[in-house]
Amino acid sequence: MKQYDAVSMLAFVENQRNHIETEVNKTVFPEIVYPDLVPVDNSAPEWTKTITFRSAETFGNADWINGNANDIPTAGNKYGESQSEVHMAGVGYAYGYEEVQASLAYGVNLQNNDAIAARETYERFVDKVAIAGDAEKGMQGLINTSGVTLESSAKTFLTSTEDEILAAVNKLISGTAADTEYQMAADTLLLPYSVFTYLASTPLSSKEGGTLLSFIQRYNTYTATTGQPLTVRAISRLKNGGTGGTIDRAVAYSNNARVLKLHIPMMHKFLPAVQVGALNFVVPGIFRLGGLEVRTKEAMRYMDGV
Incomplete structure (x- = not known):
């Protein structure tokens, strides 16, 4: 049976990556809840270092005016600002030498199970940060944001x-x-x-x-x-x-982007395959996360003792 060299093997894994990534992106993980519970904001540049959090308080009222008046009532927002760092994280998948040789020899696709596992791991990571924050990075989540009014049952x-x-x-x-x-x-x-x-x-x-x-x-x-x-x-x-x-x-809140946002400047993506050592081919995966921003804490309530 033909023995394929490292260059051919790496090219094959990279070609398979593109095929597998399409399948992975179609996979739904029903146990992941954050997309339903918080608006996700991907608008910041992928490599931004910080996200500016802006808490808003609306002011102003409409009122009766004279048809020739110059003093039109105005409304607007008063903003408080804070910044949060955007942090990089990663999870990828790998193939062994034997698996790649066998797929080449028999003309079959590489399995996508590990790629799906990597994407699911990413989703679980983001889910945890969105819901509970991350103490290591100083992030707070949906259920433990400071400054939210706390009731007792x-x-x-x-x-x-x-x-x-x-x-x-x-x-x-x-x-x-x-x-x-x-x-x-x-x-x-x-x-x-x-x-x-x-x-x-x-x-x-x-x-x-x-x-x-x-x-x-x-x-x-x-x-x-x-x-x-x-x-x-x-x-x-x-x-x-x-x-x-x-x-x-218990947590009660208004689920809209005026109240809260989860900042993910870079969603999970797979990078080109690389050979690591003599017998492993790794497809790295990276993402960048800014955490949950609660913009209007008045629209959220906690109740302990339920």
Whole structure:
């Protein structure tokens, strides 16, 4: 059987990379939640060193004016600024000498399993940073951003009546509404898995039918005032996510780009294949991440002890 030299092998791996990357980009990872929970911003240049975070507070009101007036009421935003570094990270995949020789000899494609694993690892990494931040890089996440108003639940949801649970949820929603002058009421509620499961599987005590979860979704103040459904999701990291790391936390917020953004100047990309040592061919993967920016903290609320 023909023995292929290193140059031929490297060229083959690189050719396969282009084919495999197309397949990898089509792969969906349903357990990754950050794209649904936070707006993603890729607008910054890939190699930018910092992202400027701008917190905004709207000011101004419309008013009656004279038809010949020069003093037109104006509205605008007052901005506070801070900067966050953009950090580089990476994950790739590799093929062994034997695998590449065999694929060449039999005229078959290289397997894409490891490439898919690399992309999934990237998605899990970003998911963790978006939700919980990264202490090493000084990043905060969706569930632990400083400066967000923290409420305390009088009782856990598992020991509360259905009316008490609804009141707690509406307290979160109404708090965000009031603090944003009723412009950005929370439309998303995140709960620990155990709490979400309890709500989704516990029937109402009344004869109305449905579960505690459907009761909350039907009668929350966001839906009542807007006619739009309240998004309720289970997030595993909210287990012991409260103060001190011993109590569960709920999060309510308005999911729009005026409130929060996840900055990813460079999404995960595979670089050209390289030979590493005598028997390995590596396809590096890199990405650059600026972390989560909460622009309007008034549109977010935490509740511990749920």
